[in-house]
Amino acid sequence: MFSHPHYRSLPAIASLLEAIAAPAVLLSPDYEICAANEAYRHTFAGSDNDQVVGRHCYEVSHGYKVPCDQAGETCPLRQCFESGQRQRILHIHNTARGREHVDVEISPIRDEEGEIRFFVEIMNPVQHGDCPFEQQMVGYSPAYTQMLELLSRAAASDISVLLLGESGTGKELAAQYLHGHSPRRNNPFVTVECSGLTESLFESELFGHEKGAFTGATHRKPGLIEAARGGTLFLDEIGDIPMPMQVKLLRLIESGSYRPVGSITPKQADFRLICATHRQLGDLVAAGTFRQDLYYRISPFPVLLPSLRERPEDIIPLATHLLQQLSQHRVLQLSEDACDWLILQPFPGNIRELRNRIERAILLCDGSQIEPEHLHLDLHQFSQHQGAHANHTPSAFIAHDGLPEIMPLDQLENAYLTQLAARHVGDNANLAYKLGISERTLYRKLKQARAENSSNMDK
Numbered sequence: 001m002f003s004h005p006h007y008r009s010l011p012a013i014a015s016l017l018e019a020i021a022a023p024a025v026l027l028s029p030d031y032e033i034c035a036a037n038e039a040y041r042h043t044f045a046g047s048d049n050d051q052v053v054g055r056h057c058y059e060v061s062h063g064y065k066v067p068c069d070q071a072g073e074t075c076p077l078r079q080c081f082e083s084g085q086r087q088r089i090l091h092i093h094n095t096a097r098g099r100e101h102v103d104v105e106i107s108p109i110r111d112e113e114g115e116i117r118f119f120v121e122i123m124n125p126v127q128h129g130d131c132p133f134e135q136q137m138v139g140y141s142p143a144y145t146q147m148l149e150l151l152s153r154a155a156a157s158d159i160s161v162l163l164l165g166e167s168g169t170g171k172e173l174a175a176q177y178l179h180g181h182s183p184r185r186n187n188p189f190v191t192v193e194c195s196g197l198t199e200s201l202f203e204s205e206l207f208g209h210e211k212g213a214f215t216g217a218t219h220r221k222p223g224l225i226e227a228a229r230g231g232t233l234f235l236d237e238i239g240d241i242p243m244p245m246q247v248k249l250l251r252l253i254e255s256g257s258y259r260p261v262g263s264i265t266p267k268q269a270d271f272r273l274i275c276a277t278h279r280q281l282g283d284l285v286a287a288g289t290f291r292q293d294l295y296y297r298i299s300p301f302p303v304l305l306p307s308l309r310e311r312p313e314d315i316i317p318l319a320t321h322l323l324q325q326l327s328q329h330r331v332l333q334l335s336e337d338a339c340d341w342l343i344l345q346p347f348p349g350n351i352r353e354l355r356n357r358i359e360r361a362i363l364l365c366d367g368s369q370i371e372p373e374h375l376h377l378d379l380h381q382f383s384q385h386q387g388a389h390a391n392h393t394p395s396a397f398i399a400h401d402g403l404p405e406i407m408p409l410d411q412l413e414n415a416y417l418t419q420l421a422a423r424h425v426g427d428n429a430n431l432a433y434k435l436g437i438s439e440r441t442l443y444r445k446l447k448q449a450r451a452e453n454s455s456n457m458d459k
């Protein structure tokens, strides 16, 4: 197979591959694996060299029968061949440990005439095996993979990252990921929750204060900037910082120095900045409530975290991961019905809402299988009953103070079900799930409610 003159240097290149700690292969332009290092063999085929050499990379890494670009993915080898340059891309590989995101880096190897003869491909796992379980990020959808690729590109540098996304999409976890994959990972990761901080508290918390700086300052207190020295400062909900504090933050970012409250000597800061917000900062700038200059300073590398609605295929892998994480002393699994129910949910609270549902379901489930009824309990239903979302609440029986009028329970149920059924036409199965009853029971109750309503009208 390797008798062609181009393959003469193979043994030398193969032994060079062993000097690379990450999984690495030598590929031909026809996607054939010509040599593989120990780490690659261990990751993809146990330890037997013959199981990978001579096979196609797309077959071993992905289980595909055709190259990645013909399977709807970007193929790094093809891109490298066409551009003649090193390429980097995030791919999901089927390893012996399961599906994993890997940062694929591929470089061309040329002969004396400058023709590309081989490619060296190095695969760095994106998630370190030593990452604590609760900090592991799960997801395989294209929207999530694109986001993860941006994070892994930004992680190695010191660039300021702005994490944008709805509440519960994983912004704080993404900030921890950035820190954990950065050269600063052995130094502190310090979170500052910006919403609700007053100006004076913000200043003394962030910059620290000297002894006697204000009444009650009985000793010198180092601020969070000092605590983050050499590490990462994560400003969560930065869109909530009032204007006067924005000026101070801007000064800190621009000059890299700050003065503790009550001190005249400036101190040098040393942190990598990550900010997050669920707000549209552009709109806040337009409305004049967020400084444009600060916006530009914090957003050289914006990353948008997709909502769960945009990645429905990740709901079950996430639910399974959270179940494993939260039920450590029990062996629990999701029933098929529970999975079917979960993927129908809109999840306005994103992964945090999914997590809350799983956490409650673990407590409500006595057996070993989580069923839809364990997942139903819904905060929105409570708030609807409290009149918080009066537009979703059957108005006929809600009094001005938001509480239901006192009326016989069966009438209340009839009125409630009649209005719900009118709003969910053709969606009885989902409605029954949400109400925690079978579809047949819902049908029976609705029939009864309609009969009673019409007999009341006849009276």
Ligand SMILES: Nc1ncnc2c1ncn2[C@@H]1O[C@H](COP(=O)(O)OP(=O)(O)OP(=O)(O)O)[C@@H](O)[C@H]1O
Pocket (backbone or CB within 6 Å): 134, 136, 137, 138, 139, 165, 166, 167, 168, 169, 170, 171, 172, 173, 174, 278, 318, 321, 351, 352, 355
């Ligand atoms: N990709 C993921 N894989 C597994 N768990 C995740 C993932 N993303 C988020 N989570 C979990 O979802 C929950 C919410 O995440 P996180 O607190 O990071 O969201 P957030 O966007 O910062 O929310 P908020 O805007 O409300 O502060 C956490 O329990 C987190 O561990």
